[in-house]
Amino acid sequence: MRKVCEVYLVSSASSDERGVELTFPVSRYEMMDAFEQIHTKSPGDVYWQVDEFHCFDYLAPHLDESLSIFEFNSLTEQLSKLDERQETALEGLLQMQVNKHMQENSGPITAQELMMLAHQRRSLSGACRCAIRTKHSENFM
Numbered sequence: 001m002r003k004v005c006e007v008y009l010v011s012s013a014s015s016d017e018r019g020v021e022l023t024f025p026v027s028r029y030e031m032m033d034a035f036e037q038i039h040t041k042s043p044g045d046v047y048w049q050v051d052e053f054h055c056f057d058y059l060a061p062h063l064d065e066s067l068s069i070f071e072f073n074s075l076t077e078q079l080s081k082l083d084e085r086q087e088t089a090l091e092g093l094l095q096m097q098v099n100k101h102m103q104e105n106s107g108p109i110t111a112q113e114l115m116m117l118a119h120q121r122r123s124l125s126g127a128c129r130c131a132i133r134t135k136h137s138e139n140f141m
Helices: 030-038 056-061 067-078 082-104 110-118 119-138
Strands: 005-011 022-023 046-053
Touching: 005 067, 022 030, 022 067, 030 067, 046 056, 046 067, 056 082, 056 119, 082 110
Parallel strands: none
Antiparallel strands: 005 022, 005 046
């Protein structure tokens, strides 16, 4: 599985300010171990931030506090499964969604929209084929 980013976790409820750095996506056991290291059991008590993206860095402006650490891990898991064409399609679809939001004055992209885009692997493959066909037909016009 391809690694997506480095994430720093710390408990906002603990007096111990030591945190843990993980490379996402992580397994359930790695997440449980990290929670033990930062002395918390509740995901609501976890402050997290992405320190470095290995890929998909264009998602950074769209991540916000409404995304739990488990949702973010799920997102990175889906992202890690994308091939190069699907990644390109995701970037294009995300930009289209951002443009739509700007035209409709509907605010920033939500965490749920990011999750939906990443989970649509078949749609991303279809978007790749559609973009290739469109580009191919433009070359013959």
